[in-house]
Amino acid sequence: MGALSQAPATESSPLVRISHLEKLYPTRDNGNVHALSDIQLSIPDGAFVTIVGPSGCGKSTLLKILAGILDRSSGTVEIAGRNLEGPSKELGVVFQAPVLLPWRTVLANVLVPAEIQGLDPAQSRERARDLLSMVGLSGFENKYPGELSGGMQQRVGICRALINEPAFLLMDEPFGALDAMTRETMNLELLRIWQEKRTTVLLVTHSIPEAVFLADKVVVMTPRPGRIAEVIDIDLPRPRTLPMFNTPEFGRHVDAIRRHFNSGGALD
Amino acid sequence: MTEIAAREASPPTVPAPALPAGKKKASWKESRLVSPSLLVIVLFLWEALVHLLGIPAIVLPPPSAVLVSLWDGIASGLFLPHFLVTVTEILSGFALGGGIGIILGILIGQSAFLERVIYPYVVAFQTVPKVAIAPIIVVWFGYGLSSKIIITATIAFFPVLANTIVGLQSVPREQLDMLRACTASNWQIFRMARLPQALPFIFVGLDIAIVLSVIGAIVGEFVGARAGLGYLILQKNFTFDMAGVFAILIILSLIGVGLHFCVMFVQRRVLFWADSNKNRITGA
Numbered sequence: 001m002g003a004l005s006q007a008p009a010t011e012s013s014p015l016v017r018i019s020h021l022e023k024l025y026p027t028r029d030n031g032n033v034h035a036l037s038d039i040q041l042s043i044p045d046g047a048f049v050t051i052v053g054p055s056g057c058g059k060s061t062l063l064k065i066l067a068g069i070l071d072r073s074s075g076t077v078e079i080a081g082r083n084l085e086g087p088s089k090e091l092g093v094v095f096q097a098p099v100l101l102p103w104r105t106v107l108a109n110v111l112v113p114a115e116i117q118g119l120d121p122a123q124s125r126e127r128a129r130d131l132l133s134m135v136g137l138s139g140f141e142n143k144y145p146g147e148l149s150g151g152m153q154q155r156v157g158i159c160r161a162l163i164n165e166p167a168f169l170l171m172d173e174p175f176g177a178l179d180a181m182t183r184e185t186m187n188l189e190l191l192r193i194w195q196e197k198r199t200t201v202l203l204v205t206h207s208i209p210e211a212v213f214l215a216d217k218v219v220v221m222t223p224r225p226g227r228i229a230e231v232i233d234i235d236l237p238r239p240r241t242l243p244m245f246n247t248p249e250f251g252r253h254v255d256a257i258r259r260h261f262n263s264g265g266a267l268d
Numbered sequence: 269m270t271e272i273a274a275r276e277a278s279p280p281t282v283p284a285p286a287l288p289a290g291k292k293k294a295s296w297k298e299s300r301l302v303s304p305s306l307l308v309i310v311l312f313l314w315e316a317l318v319h320l321l322g323i324p325a326i327v328l329p330p331p332s333a334v335l336v337s338l339w340d341g342i343a344s345g346l347f348l349p350h351f352l353v354t355v356t357e358i359l360s361g362f363a364l365g366g367g368i369g370i371i372l373g374i375l376i377g378q379s380a381f382l383e384r385v386i387y388p389y390v391v392a393f394q395t396v397p398k399v400a401i402a403p404i405i406v407v408w409f410g411y412g413l414s415s416k417i418i419i420t421a422t423i424a425f426f427p428v429l430a431n432t433i434v435g436l437q438s439v440p441r442e443q444l445d446m447l448r449a450c451t452a453s454n455w456q457i458f459r460m461a462r463l464p465q466a467l468p469f470i471f472v473g474l475d476i477a478i479v480l481s482v483i484g485a486i487v488g489e490f491v492g493a494r495a496g497l498g499y500l501i502l503q504k505n506f507t508f509d510m511a512g513v514f515a516i517l518i519i520l521s522l523i524g525v526g527l528h529f530c531v532m533f534v535q536r537r538v539l540f541w542a543d544s545n546k547n548r549i550t551g552a
């Protein structure tokens with residue numbers, strides 16, 4: 001890994017620094033949709049940060065801006081001390097929809113970023129197989145996306161985001177299409193990868209317990225225009241285990257976040 | 269002649285990729301049974317009417333006479349050289365027109381700017397009836413194969429071009445976002461998403477083009493030729509051999525249907541993923 005990990009990674013110099021970020025989408029009638037308003041956020045290197053907020057509050061918009069595929073209207077975004085100008089090879093992105101290429105096999109889909117970035121083919125194939133077996137999809141390497149369920153496609157999308165061993169992982173509701181059991185397993189796997197590779201993760205979820213379970217920090221957003229209502233530090237010990245879901249500390253965090261939703265008039 | 273002009277003047281411009289849906293497949297079995305029986309009934313009625321009403325053979329030959337003429341033409345070896353000439357014209361014209369259509373489509377499809385600049389001229393050219401410019405092409409390129417190939421190409425290229433352009437622009441924004449997020453170059457995006465995404469559309473264009481190519485070759489031969497099935501139709505017309513004309517029309521239809529199935533066959537091979545993709549979209 002290059003530039004990102006070379007940057008001095010201390011508490012005082014966060015990996016991502018967002019200030020006064022605004023996003024307006026132009027509409028057909030020459031008006032604007034104010035999607036993001038005055039976003040201030042810094043993400044420490046190696047942190048696991050989750051975002052919760054009502055539907056349409058701009059979570060995907062924020063992730064797309066960080067992925068370098070959407071222009072911001074104003075404000076500054078710095079990643080590893082450098083002004084964000086476009087997509088980066090250090091990034092892995094899981095999109096809200098799986099977005100697989102239907103004419104490629106599952107394995108070939110996972111390899112898309114590796115091909116684009118010219119990574120070693122043999123090594124990447126090996127890694128792709130490992131990732132697929134990690135998400136429970138070994139044996140499906142040569143199937144086509146059309147033959148997979150929505151949840152399986154979403155897991156392929158997760159493998160694709162991890163293939164280039166990104167230093168910074170952006171995940172937009174990666175587990176939305178999964179059943180509760182698979183979801184818990186995937187949560188634990190993700191935490192394992194995160195701890196092993198020391199990546200930084202920014203993950204959007206609609207599940208408040210999931211947000212708390214995974215995170216060092218939970219970012220709570222308000223309805224449109226999306227602002228940051230609060231950033232809650234989660235001090236639960238690591239490594240996180242499933243029984244923690246039932247501890248009183250866990251419940252307190254979940255309640256604190258849920259209150260935001262209720263007062264904002266939006267439900268989870 | 270007017271019918272030919274009418275058919276080529278109204279090209280299906282922006283067809284959705286007509287991929288066989290599950291529904292079509294279900295009725296396919298029944299149609300395989302009903303369709304031939306319908307033909308037999310029509311032929312029988314035709315034969316009966318011609319005999320009952322005493323219609324002269326130079327106005328409308330009975331199917332039996334057409335079949336005899338068809339068999340004679342094949343067995344005597346009369347049709348074969350003309351058949352080969354016409355098929356050569358059709359395939360060469362189709363390849364030339366289809367090739368130009370795809371290449372020009374890719375060039376124009378690259379940018380909205382090029383489309384605005386070039387496409388109006390292409391449409392203007394398309395609105396000129398090819399029957400009307402066929403004589404000019406014969407004057408320029410002579411009575412041989414090349415003039416027919418070029419006439420065929422001018423007719424075949426437009427549906428391929430129009431569909432290529434639409435297809436290249438049909439890439440979902442999510443796919444573009446995904447590839448751009450992986451730092452894909454424009455060429456990589458073209459190769460990995462635009463072109464595969466355009467293929468179903470291109471095949472729709474090719475399928476229309478192959479059928480139009482048969483018409484193109486015959487139009488060319490009508491205007492001026494020394495060989496080919498269209499030339500043979502004119503000959504038979506002069507000698508009032510109506511059964512012979514009908515026999516050749518049957519051969520032309522068979523060529524058209526056969527080539528259409530060839531395109532379909534290749535399409536199914538190349539677009540193996542498209543069908544299950546359809547299911548994915550409706551299932552998601």
Ligand SMILES: Nc1ncnc2c1ncn2[C@@H]1O[C@H](COP(=O)(O)OP(=O)(O)OP(=O)(O)O)[C@@H](O)[C@H]1O
Pocket residue numbers: 025026033035053054055056057058059060061062096224
């Ligand atoms: N391309 C676009 N053009 C115009 N408006 C857009 C566009 N994309 C998103 N928006 C608007 O911006 C707002 C935020 O959208 P965004 O997709 O970021 O929401 P979200 O928080 O991800 O919602 P969800 O939880 O439902 O995925 C929405 O009101 C949406 O209508």
Ligand SMILES: [Mg+2]
Pocket residue numbers: 059060061096172
């Ligand atoms: Mg979203």
